[in-house]
Amino acid sequence: MNRLQAKMPTRASFLSPSSMSQVFTLMDQDGSGLLNGDEVQTMFNTICGAEVQTDASGQSYSLPDFTQMVEYLDAQYPDMKVAVNLMQYLKENAGAVDPDPLSLDNCQKLFQVLDTDGTGHLDLNELFQMFTFMRIHIGQIVASFQEYGEVTSAEELQQLVKEMDQKFPQLEIDEKVVSFLGVSAAAGGKPDMSSAEAPAEVEEAEPTSKKALLVGINYLGQSSELGGCINDVRNQMQCLIEKFGFSEDNILLLTEDQDDDSKLPLKANIQEGFRWLFDGASEGDLLFFQYSGHGSQMTDTSGTEADGKNECLCPLDCGDGPWPEYVILDNEVYETFYEGLPDGVKCICVFDCCHSATISDLQCTREISFEPAIGSRWMEPPEEVAASSATGARTVAAPGSGSPGGKMLWTFSGCQDNQTSADATIDGVRQGALTWGLLKALNELGGKARYDELLAATRRNLKDKYSQIPALSTSCEENLSRVYMGLSG
Structure with missing residues (x-):
């Protein structure tokens, strides 16, 4: 899942500053604002139950340094669950520090x-x-x-x-x-703020053309049946038409409730939908894709995934044959939505499914949680696939490396790769937590917000209700400050 991440890692912090500050305070016994590297090494070894190579000996760490190290180690050693164990350490020491960031x-x-x-x-x-x-x-x-x-x-x-x-x-x-x-x-005091600049306002031109592909799968009649995925994409469709001016003729909806075999969310139909979405796309166009349904993982047999695993989308017919032939791997998502995206075309993807944070191989996660979600959108892979699942250390780029890219691609996903997305009843309607939180945030913000602001508002809508933490990925840091869809709403 890290081919793109290794090349141009646009990674915002996935651990909240307030949580990291609490952990840091617990460890900073002398109140100096710096942690001794040997103490950091000992702490990581203790909470992970094994030696973690931090290269911390003889070093001193500020809060930003410490946060950066945690993120890197968590990506490098996924089996050790570095961030999850660190947050569990904080949970076990609740009450020792004030959790209010504005205390x-x-x-x-x-x-x-x-x-x-x-x-x-x-x-x-x-x-x-x-x-x-x-x-x-x-x-x-x-x-x-x-x-x-x-x-x-x-x-x-x-x-x-x-x-x-x-x-x-x-x-x-x-x-x-x-x-x-x-x-x-x-x-050591007030930082140099003389050259500080607020994010530049980017003038956005009205898209030449707007198209959307919406896939919602409830798996009706199957043991893995869900209740809210069709509602997700129908609610999203209504938002696109009413708030952002999409024409219904330029929206392809693939669901099980249309009594039309060509609109069933089968693998072949979804792949044909990809081709339809990108057909004729040129500079100035806006494309939108949403997938609501089951997500899963399976062993990477191609050798292209550094962590040994492929995330995948599960079409309606995913149980009709062997994997990966009957699922859509993250490799295909990457090739379609990143490599296949023409220059100057904007594309937004929403994945309301499990293990979706890096489904497009664009890593820009914001926070992590460790409680199980209710009614999850996770599908167990076939036994032979699950049995061959392998894990190991990932090869990831060092924090802060990489350079901005030119692709205009944004991906919202329901949760981090180690989490499950909730399929729940909200306001009396069965729906996905991410889609509900995202659409609610758009209404609260009047339909206009920067991408990072929309993510923050979505995350607050889910906070204290669902354990999952939505993720946002893009190809370069500057894209986070652009206005969602480039439209005024």
């Missing part, structure tokens, strides 16, 4: 970092500079400052950032404050 203690630290002249108050320019450093557009939040001439205490600062976090949940201000404190600790 008074954190706000006191933030006030001290910003109050470099020791005057005991912060003017608006200092706060604006900090938010710009966090890559937040001042225009989005300036109204929140109207009643504050200046901030004169940590308590006032806490009130301000909490109000902003509640008013603009898609900006994830709470997590950005924690990240800012980590960067400040690594810098």
Whole structure:
């Protein structure tokens, strides 16, 4: 699953800054803001039950360094479940640290970092500079400052950032404050913010043409039957037409409830749908694909997957013959949606299924969880496939390596590769948690948001309701700051 990741790894943090900060605080016994490398090595060996090669001996780690190491080791050694064990360690020590990212203690630290002249108050320019450093557009939040001439205490600062976090949940201000404190600790004080710039607004032209392929499979009458996948794609279809101006004639819907064999979500029909979607696509066009159904994994026999596993989509007829002949491997998804995407064509994919975080081999995950989902969209592979499943160390690019790519491709997925997506009853309707959370977020944001903001709003809709953490993948960091679909809604 990591061929593209090794070439151009656009990976945002999949562990929340607040969770990592809590772990860091538990380990930072002297409160120095740095961890001793030998202690880090010992801790990893203990929680994983085996030696983990961290090369940490003799090193010191700030919060950003520590987070980066965890992400890399988790990708390098999937069997050891480094991130999951680390979060379990935090869970077992719940209560030892304040879980609120905007706690008074954190706000006191933030006030001290910003109050470099020791005057005991912060003017608006200092706060604006900090938010710009966090890559937040001042225009989005300036109204929140109207009643504050200046901030004169940590308590006032806490009130301000909490109000902003509640008013603009898609900006994830709470997590950005924690990240800012980590960067400040690594810098030994206030970081250099003189060259900080907010994300540039990208002017988006109206797409020349818009087409969508929507696949929803309930596996009616099968032992693996689901209840919400057809509802997912029908709800998505309604959103595309009403909110984003898609023509119904340019939407191909593959479901089991249309009494039309050509519209059944069989493997051959899905593959024909891929060809239809890309037929005639040229610069300026917008393509959309959603798959709601079962996902699974099987051993990679081609030698192209560094972790030894292929993620796969499970068409309606996946049980009619041997795998991989009757499933759609992530290799084919990659070849279709990345390699086959013409330059200048925008494409959005939504995978509301299990083991979907890297289904397109574009890794940009945001957070992780370790509780099982209810009513999961996971299909057990055939016994002979499951028996041959192999695991091992992955070959992954070092954090921060890679360069921006030119493909205009975004992939939303229901969960991380080690999780299952929920098929649940929400608001009295059977549907997928990701699709529900995504469409709800679009309504809350008025149909217009940057991709990273939409992911944050979707994730908040699922938080405390479902354990799965949606993922967002793209081909370069700059794409995260673009407006969803490039449309004003």
